[in-house]
Amino acid sequence: MWEYIRVLSGRIFLGIGILGVIGLFVFVRPKEDTPPGRIVLQLWQVTGAEDIEPVVPKWFNESQDKIYVKPVGLPFLEIEQKFLTSSVGNFPPDLFEYFGPVAQWSTRGALLPLDDFIERDGYDRSAIFSALWKEMMWDGRTYAIPTGVGTEAFYWNKDHFRKAGLDPDRPPATWDELEEYAVKLTTYNEDGSIKQAGYIPGYWGPFPTPLFLTWAIQKGAKFLSEDGTRVNLTAPANIEALEWEAKLFKKLGGKKLIFKRATFGYGAQHGFLSGQLSMIVQKSSFVQEIEKFAPHLDYGVAPLPIPRDGKPATMAGPVWIGIPSGARHPEEAWEYIKFCTRADIQLRSAKYVAEKHLATFFPANIKAATSPFQMSLPHMDVFVESMKFAHTFTVVPLAHTQFWRAYSEAWDSVMRGEKTAREALKQAELTVQKALDEQLAYNKFYKEYLRKKEKRAKAKGKT
Amino acid sequence: MSLRRHLHKWYEFISRREIFTGYLFASPWILGFFAFTLIPIILSFYYSFCRYDVLRPPMFVGFQNYYYLLFKSEKFYTSVYNTLYFTVFRVPLVMIGSLLLALLVATPRRGVSLARTIYYMPSIITGVALSVIWLWMYNPKYGLINRALALLGLPLPLWLESPTWAKPAIILMGIWSIGGGRMIVMIAGLNSIPRHLYESARVDGAGWWSQFWHITIPQLSPTLFLLTVVEVIFSFQVFTEAYIMTRGGPLDSTLFYNLELYFKAFLDYRMGEASALAWLLFVGTCIITLLMFWILGRRVYYEAERR
Incomplete structure (x- = not known):
């Protein structure tokens, strides 16, 4: 008898437990913090050592009611691989903010060229430190917009x-x-x-x-010939x-x-x-x-x-924001880029970061960077001044990592x-040149591939 | 025959074969094996003949990757040399060390299980944490090792900052992995040696050395052989220590094979070359394992075998 009750009560408890777990899944859904009726954009960025709340997306979401930007913070060591995998899987984030070399992604077709947007909306390039643009460019096109700089x-x-x-x-x-x-x-x-x-x-x-x-x-050293085919060390x-x-x-x-x-x-x-x-x-x-x-x-x-x-x-290293090639809402993403590179927003976020004593934000926008508030920060005058003769890090875009190594x-x-010095540099030059040659050939192959793909798509469209 | 009877026969066929149920239960693993192991392996073989950076489609280049690695790349041979050097010194260090420890704690006596636990403990800490600990130990001024050397009045090497000492430094880290699983397997092996062999040897007047050399070693040889083969294969894959502590530096002195492979794959995104490296490592490992079976395997004594 007691045995029977013991087994039964055990089963009853088990049953309640299972029901409870199912109930958790069915009734307690994770809180949806995205308001309905808005286009939701995912923004991937690196999480800092200090937990800085990404305020710019918040301000953007408050400023209008059509687009909702959801920031996703990823650790520095993982972000590249995650972005790579998501791009290959053709399901990338809508926005990508990072500080590694842009060329790593732009030369491989992972970022969308922004020139059409820039021209259409009359986006003012001169509002941003001119030294940073070289890093954003590849093959005559712009692939990202600088947001900050170091x-x-x-x-x-x-x-x-x-x-x-x-x-x-x-x-x-x-x-x-x-x-x-x-x-x-x-x-x-x-x-x-x-x-x-x-x-x-x-x-x-x-x-x-x-x-x-x-x-x-x-x-006065140049590391690459004008046409980008010969490494010169x-x-x-x-x-x-x-x-x-x-x-x-x-x-x-x-x-x-x-x-x-x-x-x-x-x-x-x-x-x-x-x-x-x-x-x-x-x-x-x-x-x-x-x-x-x-x-x-x-x-x-x-x-x-x-x-x-x-x-x-x-040397200056920009933080940049770009739109991945397969992103679903480039138009809306561009709206956010315009917002976050505005002088007043950049200044506001610099002030916010300074107030919270988290770090300093060095805006890429000249007006924000040279504002009285920013210039009052310790030694900022030296850094802003040095932007006049700054160079970016990526000197051989097609073989950047090989060059550094x-x-x-x-x-x-x-x-x-x-x-x-001569021997060592000669050897390095040979190594980088070889990598560059291979990349140039690969690039040619890729362009041909894209051309064929387009042709095929056109032919399909006709029939 | 009606459909029903067909189904019935099919059902009987299945239910008679338990193997089907077996496969069904194993299917999550089998699916995983195909999707995440077998297919990538086959693809990597294809990619090793391509130029491929993941984002763009692979471009077929024939044997170029292999040709470059084998005949044009200094880095390849540096990494092979470093890895072989590491293996040649590390495997004996770890094997002999573990055997000595196992001999020490094999015989059951008071407190031996505590000793076994203590000797096993270091192997719980591995990889990154271990590397960071040793990074501090090798600090030329404040590190434990150089402090001790300074007390003895010996010259202080730069360890990880010196091209001559960086490799030995990483090999010496093997001391940490003496004991561990290897020791446990050896203890099991030692305890399965029949007592009567020692007894009769003692009756014949054999000392501890001849007992060790003529009984323990031959009886333990299958265990030792297996562990050595596994250890060699693992040594070929040395990566974490160098990645965390030296990044292949100073002057490529700790550029091990897998580190070079990692740099090619995940720094340069040259997956073609990296795949070729992986396949060369596979072939190399196979050859060396076969050689070991051929040379050492003959000297292994198996109880059941007729001699």
């Missing part, structure tokens, strides 16, 4: 300058001065190892990834710049410098932030990192030192004294 500047530790007997308000203006100051600022331990490094060529952060084309560009400007860096590297300690560099780490262990490095070239948002990890650091920001026969230059490797082997 640029490079020269940072120096004023305390170190005072201790070394240098004027703390006068950063090095030329390469020679940089060399001179770096030597003066380097101090040693008793055992001969470096205690405080004046400057470490190419040191950026935890990973020794030299992203510096700046020195070569200052000397062995021009005198390239070789001289790399030779100078290698000379400096050796002069400042060579192996000892590598040892010093290897002791630096993430966050507060960063060389400059931990006060073990006096001068560094870093991005504009480094200001926030200093604020976060080393708030008492007395530092200054200036444009990069220039060579005697060179002109000022800096080959160039970084060449750089590393020259710094370590394994190869001369």
